[in-house]
Amino acid sequence: MASIKDENHWKRLVDECFRREAGPREVVPGPAQDLIETGVLDSMGWVSFLRALESASGLSELGALLTERTPSFESIFQVFKDAQTERPSTEHDFSSSTRPATQTSVFISSSCAVVGSRKIPSEEVDRAFGMPPGKLRLRAGIESLAYAAEDENELTLGVRAAQQALHTVACGVQELDWIIATSETHRGYPSLAAQLHSQLLARENCGALDVGGACLGLVNGLAVAQGLIASGQSRTIAVITSDVHSRTFRPGLVTGEFGGLFGDGASAFLLRAKNGAASQQAYGLGEFFFGCAGQYAGAIRVADAPNGNLDVHFDGEALSRAAITRLEKVVREIELRSGIARSSLQGLATHQPNPRLVTLLAKQCGLPQDKFPVVARLFGNLGSSTCGVALDAILQSARSQAGQWGPIFTASLGPGLLFGGGWLVPA
Amino acid sequence: MTKLLITEITRMGPAYCVIGLQREKDKIRSIRPVTATANSWMHFPHQRGDVLQCALAPFSGAKPHVEDRVSTHGFQKESTVPEPELVTYMRKAEIASTLPELFGCVLHENKSGSGLYAMPHEATRSVCGTQTRNLRLELCANEVRATLSLSSGEVLRDLPVVDRDWRDFIEAALAEGRGANRVARLERFLNSPFHYKVLSCPHHFIRLGLTRPYHDLCWLMLDTLIPLPKREWLEEF
Numbered sequence: 098m099a100s101i102k103d104e105n106h107w108k109r110l111v112d113e114c115f116r117r118e119a120g121p122r123e124v125v126p127g128p129a130q131d132l133i134e135t136g137v138l139d140s141m142g143w144v145s146f147l148r149a150l151e152s153a154s155g156l157s158e159l160g161a162l163l164t165e166r167t168p169s170f171e172s173i174f175q176v177f178k179d180a181q182t183e184r185p186s187t188e189h190d191f192s193s194s195t196r197p198a199t200q201t202s203v204f205i206s207s208s209c210a211v212v213g214s215r216k217i218p219s220e221e222v223d224r225a226f227g228m229p230p231g232k233l234r235l236r237a238g239i240e241s242l243a244y245a246a247e248d249e250n251e252l253t254l255g256v257r258a259a260q261q262a263l264h265t266v267a268c269g270v271q272e273l274d275w276i277i278a279t280s281e282t283h284r285g286y287p288s289l290a291a292q293l294h295s296q297l298l299a300r301e302n303c304g305a306l307d308v309g310g311a312c313l314g315l316v317n318g319l320a321v322a323q324g325l326i327a328s329g330q331s332r333t334i335a336v337i338t339s340d341v342h343s344r345t346f347r348p349g350l351v352t353g354e355f356g357g358l359f360g361d362g363a364s365a366f367l368l369r370a371k372n373g374a375a376s377q378q379a380y381g382l383g384e385f386f387f388g389c390a391g392q393y394a395g396a397i398r399v400a401d402a403p404n405g406n407l408d409v410h411f412d413g414e415a416l417s418r419a420a421i422t423r424l425e426k427v428v429r430e431i432e433l434r435s436g437i438a439r440s441s442l443q444g445l446a447t448h449q450p451n452p453r454l455v456t457l458l459a460k461q462c463g464l465p466q467d468k469f470p471v472v473a474r475l476f477g478n479l480g481s482s483t484c485g486v487a488l489d490a491i492l493q494s495a496r497s498q499a500g501q502w503g504p505i506f507t508a509s510l511g512p513g514l515l516f517g518g519g520w521l522v523p524a
Numbered sequence: 525m526t527k528l529l530i531t532e533i534t535r536m537g538p539a540y541c542v543i544g545l546q547r548e549k550d551k552i553r554s555i556r557p558v559t560a561t562a563n564s565w566m567h568f569p570h571q572r573g574d575v576l577q578c579a580l581a582p583f584s585g586a587k588p589h590v591e592d593r594v595s596t597h598g599f600q601k602e603s604t605v606p607e608p609e610l611v612t613y614m615r616k617a618e619i620a621s622t623l624p625e626l627f628g629c630v631l632h633e634n635k636s637g638s639g640l641y642a643m644p645h646e647a648t649r650s651v652c653g654t655q656t657r658n659l660r661l662e663l664c665a666n667e668v669r670a671t672l673s674l675s676s677g678e679v680l681r682d683l684p685v686v687d688r689d690w691r692d693f694i695e696a697a698l699a700e701g702r703g704a705n706r707v708a709r710l711e712r713f714l715n716s717p718f719h720y721k722v723l724s725c726p727h728h729f730i731r732l733g734l735t736r737p738y739h740d741l742c743w744l745m746l747d748t749l750i751p752l753p754k755r756e757w758l759e760e761f
Contacts, residue, residue, distance in 0.1 A: 114636075140667050141735075144664050149636055160662075263716075264715075269714070270715075296677070298660050298673060
């Protein structure tokens, strides 16, 4: 938003939008004139004029702030003034641009996770992929998988998680400045973020952004959201993950040792700028860091084959070794950067390629296994949503517990081998 | 005499616009009774779901308001049907699932502000029912606006809500006697419990309408939102 000191700027904007609505020959009314009462605009024209102003000024809540005020230019200027006082301009504020993002507090206001509504015993999945019954349970530790029902897909699961997250804190979808979506299974256009935007009925000038990274998608999304809020341009962002593997990694298209590991799920996190004491007890985002360990790039590759099938190269052994080594390294790095001892953690929201690897990771990290929420064992590897479902589980458990909350580490990996991690602290 | 099942009572300014369903052989169609001198009624004491006896002139109105019929006699209430049954009949009348099917024409976006409009000579009707995937109401400077997505996934933004009962409900929620923070409380209600109450209602249904030509354009409105609001919801926020 431009500074209110530049009153000419606002006047020009208001005049321009008014003329577009009322017609170029319409005389600009006096500041206190009631535009509806005096018949200058009808109620539809008034709202249309305000929407144009919202879009031009960047003050997306202008209409809401004018409720119970006279429909006049004077009221509009007053709202601009009030908004400017509440949200000082960051233009030319060089001190703020050099501040690290962590100093602009961003917190998770609410979260929700959902999984596919069909619970399939792993033995059934073994059979479907032509593997001996019990293989997934014995080799990977998977007891069951969550599969999407016929009427569920990335969009419906994502919408469900997002709506629940919004409802929990009575946040209207119109408050969202951005929807950041990530999925390793959604293909095609409109992209998942665009579809979520439409389905949730977000404001037209709410951005929709798709973030990649496969299983690292959530951590990527949180970091992007943090940056957008820290820049001062956004205040409320929904980060949504959603993955439906059961339709992509089907028997006949991929081997059971690979495809059998995956389930379907979604998660949503509502991120907000923390303003003073207004918010309830919540977790604030710490720092995030990322990288790419290209030496493991060959361990997993998925591409479209010319015959329409999937060309999957999956070296399970190599990937397991790389995953454990790298995840442990990321946890160590978080500990070093944050100064938070892993022993003090509320929990770890990490990627869970399969339950056996979670056990191994807990052992390598010297932590009890209950610090890692049960995700892969009951639902399978949920791709970008694994971290999301795990993080939501930790947040929910913290909210339900009396006493002090501990910090949370999050760490994940994606094909490449991409890696990333960060931490959350009670705000 | 014609039997009309009242489906729409809309309010714009001080006047009411009324639409009902008329059975014609095996078809059910919408009819808008108007007075001989105006398109609206300054007083309409009936409710949605009322079955009224009325006398209507046989000719129809100009495009796209082809449902208009001049009422030559007063209304006499015969019976009332409950809300779920009302929706059953509405589903049998004009219905569409995509944007161009709604009024049989292309709908245009307001380039300088908000809302959608149809060209009067292109639209083939002025009212149509549809199923929504999602719907939300919001207050914008004392006005109630709806944004909704059709079952086709197409989104309609910023439609004025002219449904009499919903407008009355919003006004009642904002009445001074309801104490402090009325706007914030209403917004919280619209953001959460409203969503649940409306979208989880098994007979949730909406009807959209077109305004009379205004500067040669007919604007889309949300005429009817079922379920209708209940007075006791006001106690919840």
